Amino acid sequence: MPKTTNKPLRYRQIHLDFHTSEHIPGIGADFDPDAFVSTLKAAHVDSITIFAKCHHGWSYYPTKVGKPHPQLARPDLLGDMVKALSAADIESPIYISVQWDELTAREHPEWRAMSASNRYQHAIPADPSAGKQLSPAWHTLCLNHAGLRHYILEQAREVARSYPTQGLFFDIILTPDCVCPACIERMQCEGLDPENAADRLKNDEAVNEQFRRETSEALFAEFPSLRVFYNCGHIHKQGPERFSTYSHLELESLPTGGWGYDHFPSSARYAATLGMDFLAHTGKFHTSWGEFGGFKHPDALEYECAQMIALGSKCLVGDQLHPNGAINPDTYASIAPAYHRVEKLEPFLEGAKQISEIAILSAEHMNPKGARNHPSDDGAAQVLQELKRPFDVVDRSSRFEQYRLLILPDEIPVDAALAVRLKSYLAGGGKIIASWHSGLDENGQFAIDFGIERGPAPVAFKPSYVKAGKDLDPSMPETAFVFYDDAETVRSVGATVLAGIYPSYFNRSYKHFCSHQHAPDDPDADMLGAAVTEHKGAAYIAYPIFRLYRAMGQPLYKYLVRGLLDRLVPDPAMVTDLPSSGRATLTRQIEHDRHILHLLYGPPQIRGKDVRGDDGSTRVMEMIEDIPAIGPVNATVRLPAKPKRVFDAMTGEDLAWNAGDDGAINITVPRLRIHSAVVFEGA
Numbered sequence: 001m002p003k004t005t006n007k008p009l010r011y012r013q014i015h016l017d018f019h020t021s022e023h024i025p026g027i028g029a030d031f032d033p034d035a036f037v038s039t040l041k042a043a044h045v046d047s048i049t050i051f052a053k054c055h056h057g058w059s060y061y062p063t064k065v066g067k068p069h070p071q072l073a074r075p076d077l078l079g080d081m082v083k084a085l086s087a088a089d090i091e092s093p094i095y096i097s098v099q100w101d102e103l104t105a106r107e108h109p110e111w112r113a114m115s116a117s118n119r120y121q122h123a124i125p126a127d128p129s130a131g132k133q134l135s136p137a138w139h140t141l142c143l144n145h146a147g148l149r150h151y152i153l154e155q156a157r158e159v160a161r162s163y164p165t166q167g168l169f170f171d172i173i174l175t176p177d178c179v180c181p182a183c184i185e186r187m188q189c190e191g192l193d194p195e196n197a198a199d200r201l202k203n204d205e206a207v208n209e210q211f212r213r214e215t216s217e218a219l220f221a222e223f224p225s226l227r228v229f230y231n232c233g234h235i236h237k238q239g240p241e242r243f244s245t246y247s248h249l250e251l252e253s254l255p256t257g258g259w260g261y262d263h264f265p266s267s268a269r270y271a272a273t274l275g276m277d278f279l280a281h282t283g284k285f286h287t288s289w290g291e292f293g294g295f296k297h298p299d300a301l302e303y304e305c306a307q308m309i310a311l312g313s314k315c316l317v318g319d320q321l322h323p324n325g326a327i328n329p330d331t332y333a334s335i336a337p338a339y340h341r342v343e344k345l346e347p348f349l350e351g352a353k354q355i356s357e358i359a360i361l362s363a364e365h366m367n368p369k370g371a372r373n374h375p376s377d378d379g380a381a382q383v384l385q386e387l388k389r390p391f392d393v394v395d396r397s398s399r400f401e402q403y404r405l406l407i408l409p410d411e412i413p414v415d416a417a418l419a420v421r422l423k424s425y426l427a428g429g430g431k432i433i434a435s436w437h438s439g440l441d442e443n444g445q446f447a448i449d450f451g452i453e454r455g456p457a458p459v460a461f462k463p464s465y466v467k468a469g470k471d472l473d474p475s476m477p478e479t480a481f482v483f484y485d486d487a488e489t490v491r492s493v494g495a496t497v498l499a500g501i502y503p504s505y506f507n508r509s510y511k512h513f514c515s516h517q518h519a520p521d522d523p524d525a526d527m528l529g530a531a532v533t534e535h536k537g538a539a540y541i542a543y544p545i546f547r548l549y550r551a552m553g554q555p556l557y558k559y560l561v562r563g564l565l566d567r568l569v570p571d572p573a574m575v576t577d578l579p580s581s582g583r584a585t586l587t588r589q590i591e592h593d594r595h596i597l598h599l600l601y602g603p604p605q606i607r608g609k610d611v612r613g614d615d616g617s618t619r620v621m622e623m624i625e626d627i628p629a630i631g632p633v634n635a636t637v638r639l640p641a642k643p644k645r646v647f648d649a650m651t652g653e654d655l656a657w658n659a660g661d662d663g664a665i666n667i668t669v670p671r672l673r674i675h676s677a678v679v680f681e682g683a
């Protein structure tokens with residue numbers, strides 16, 4: 001496939017949603033090119049994604065491939081935007097909706113996806129008095145139809161030929177669990193079973209890859225400098241080949257829109273390993289896409305964008321243009337502080353790479369299912385973020401030897417080839433932490449030497465209890481503490497046992513129960529097995545501790561992992577006394593011979609307690625408002641050499657520093673509000 005030669009992404013972008021019904025008059029009537037550009041400029045915006053075709057299926061320019069919006073007041077709204085933006089040196093990538101296209105779904109019902117559960121459309125809550133087909137929702141199209149793929153490609157060509165755009169954003173590339181006649185036939189030809197959910201997912205993925213490959217090959221051949229991205233709401237951890245048809249990555253992750261504040265860091269830590277330019281999506285909305293009249297607090301936007309740049313990402317804020325085409329000044333007033341910060345820091349961001357000592361081998365990668373991050377990945381990332389341990393999220397294609405420690409979170413099966421790599425990694429001085437079912441071969445035995453043996457059955461008590469000594473971590477209690485999940489029964493055959501598993505008196509049932517929840521530990525009982533072990537650099541935790549920490553948030557679970565990290569990876573690259581809700585990253589700009597320490601503090605709080613989701617379920621709303629200043633904040637970093645100068649990137653003011661006896665560099669930030677970037681020059 002021809003490779004693109006596009007320029008790097010810009011740092012301060014907007015995604016301007018414009019899904020407009022044909023039942024609304026005067027589309028774009030109040031669009032003012034001068035007000036549009038001046039508002040963007042005042043907010044420090046340097047790129048904005050604008051619409052060629054929306055989910056309703058209508059186009060916003062004089063298309064000959066699709067159909068112009070019937071209420072379009074400006075015949076070429078798209079062209080008017082491109083012209084104004086180009087004159088102001090604001091980039092204008094262009095949006096094309098793919099599988100949500102209501103006009104095409106009406107005109108070509110034979111192209112509609114047929115879900116295996118008979119659900120045709122995106123599951124937006126329906127009017128209970130109406131059938132699902134009458135829901136106010138998008139009806140998903142199936143890409144296993146050559147006519148649909150041709151239609152999308154021809155419109156993409158038309159747009160790229162007609163307008164000087166930097167790229168195309170193809171939205172809604174889904175895996176709809178499709179069993180339409182075309183997909184049934186394809187699965188049968190490929191030896192896949194339409195009644196098997198895993199086979200249906202394989203078919204969906206193959207259909208999508210065919211669409212991406214056909215489209216990218218055609219577009220890159222004609223427009224070698226064009227950027228192309230295919231959005232499905234998540235960057236799946238499927239290896240670098242999965243993204244060979246992309247020019248860059250865009251990480252859709254609206255914290256208040258259902259993704260939460262822990263989704264983006266895990267995704268960014270993976271994207272950064274792929275060697276591709278990438279940006280992150282947040283939104284100006286209080287909730288998510290499609291919300292008119294909703295505003296996020298400026299502090300939240302400033303924190304979210306600061307976190308993006310700290311993790312090596314470019315920034316994008318989602319907005320939605322009113323059907324009349326008038327840009328909203330209040331939205332851009334709220335975005336301006338965030339993008340002012342980003343603009344000022346850009347010299348310290350270009351080419352900066354994360355310093356990461358730890359890698360999480362992704363459970364999502366090893367267990368490919370689900371729409372977003374695997375809970376074990378998220379739990380491991382949450383632990384490391386709270387402990388301020390710099391890390392990456394990796395797949396099997398990564399070189400493990402560049403990391404001091406590798407985490408196998410909860411569900412990492414180990415085949416013969418991976419076992420060879422892990423043994424070599426350990427022999428070379430690498431360290432491993434594995435938990436629960438990680439590290440097991442196809443026979444259910446440990447594939448590498450943890451110095452333990454697996455028992456014939458899991459621990460029979462749920463919950464069970466753990467006793468750990470202060471030699472594991474100073475925060476371990478003297479008495480047993482409860483673990484609310486399954487556990488493997490293992491015994492040492494050489495490993496050092498750092499914690500043990502103990503039973504309760506009995507499992508709770510109608511036959512016997514005690515108090516409100518579960519029975520207490522039995523102090524006279526023998527240890528059931530080892531809870532935590534370590535052997536020649538390979539540590540094992542018998543519980544699925546990472547998904548459990550994500551679910552329960554018990555600090556003792558985190559401290560247990562901290563004890564292993566301190567034991568296996570002493571003298572980390574970065575230490576700070578930021579609170580656990582703070583975040584820290586260390587980056588390096590090799591070309592400029594400097595390191596940058598990013599310190600962030602903006603803890604989300606739960607404010608909304610009954611936010612309705614697409615499927616009718618409810619969730620809590622994490623949000624950020626009025627972030628307080630904290631300080632002083634102390635930090636220690638280990639660098640290749642002593643710096644020549646240490647200063648605050650935003651103000652340019654020098655910071656006092658000293659080198660410890662071990663060569664570590666100690667600094668103090670007197671006051672931290674939202675974000676501070678400390679530059680170590682000449683190191």
